Amino acid sequence: MAGKRTLVRAGTTVDQMVRALADGIVTGALRPGAKLDEVSLAGRFEVSRTPVREALGQLSAMGLVDRRPNRGAIVAVVTQEHLSSMFESMAELEGICARFSAERMTTAERHALERDHHDSARLVRLNAEEDYEAYNTGFHSRLYRGAHSSHILEITAATRARLAPFRRAQFRLPGRLAKSWDEHDAIVTAVMRGDAASAGAAARAHVSIVSEASSVFASSGL
Amino acid sequence: MAGKRTLVRAGTTVDQMVRALADGIVTGALRPGAKLDEVSLAGRFEVSRTPVREALGQLSAMGLVDRRPNRGAIVAVVTQEHLSSMFESMAELEGICARFSAERMTTAERHALERDHHDSARLVRLNAEEDYEAYNTGFHSRLYRGAHSSHILEITAATRARLAPFRRAQFRLPGRLAKSWDEHDAIVTAVMRGDAASAGAAARAHVSIVSEASSVFASSGL
DNA sequence: GATGATTTGTACGTATGTATA
């Protein structure tokens, strides 16, 4: 028991499994290197091995799992080099999104961004790590969508998803919340002014600092 | 050996099909909107439906095919908006690669880039469209690899693959070969000088022009 | 609107290939 809820309305079983497994990987429930046995997963989800295989195939294509022919599937384990590369890419992608957002956001989008940003100051004062992390996800999503470019949104969100397992504990670092808010503030200010170059630079710097904070965990806790 | 990606293994049937289908889509043999019948494909490749389904799943995750539940799979058809967004992203990604290449390429990589670029002038003089297109692919691959960032390489190559069907006929436009070479020259010159900003700007401009050239075909011939 | 035909989604069985004793 304690198994997965069989949601009838969410289309195909494969999609449900993909979402569930991706969520497990992203939230850290399934840690990098953990082997994903087809029969175990089939039992856990109460389905046959066929949809399991298909789900693993999609997750592999997403880069979340590594699947070697005849040797099984494991949660993707990334090298330190690839991890750095992903953070580096993330910084560039966020920079692009912020730059485009500064140029293209509607006034409604700008105001929503600013309002939520100001509201989030309360979470910082309360040191509400969980809530701030949730807000932070939304903040970045706003910037991705504000770029008004579906493909940029796609690859940025995908890269973010792949980095999520390595970025989870960042807000536990002392003072990180306040620092994050200040960095957000620089981005928001630039976006509100329509200053694309500054917005891009601020967003790049923001991610770069997260990268450094996370590498501490990557090298130790992983 | 730092084994990173196991993409090259030709062992499994699924991988062969993925490559074959992706190639068919990219080369235009399979046109956007074409329905991909599982049984037909199974017969065509002389395998059962199972590997076909798995291949379609992976291609779907790559964005090359659209797959709706219980309604079959078709070669991905992109809207004009998404196409613009992909070209826009491509310009940014190429810009990043060129910028990084200018900063990070080894001297060996720089010399190889410059040598091949100069050699390609012959193809322009001969107006050898096919050969120049092949060279051009290699030229861009060099820039992607020269960035020395595995993830940037990954998403740039993936985006390029998705754009390939819409970029194929660009060199048929009169004078496009010479123009392309001049644009390459600007990139190569900047990279050789280690001028990251110029290299990035030149690469972005290069793709942007290709975008405009291709949109002619996208709106008419597709 | 209902029914039949076609196609996809899932289950299960067998064979092949890899790792281990």
Add this chain to the structure above:
DNA sequence: ATATACATACGTACAAATCAT
């Protein structure tokens, strides 16, 4: 090194859903 054990890759069968008539 040979053999055993186990997990994956593929094939076939059935069920469910969609489309056409």
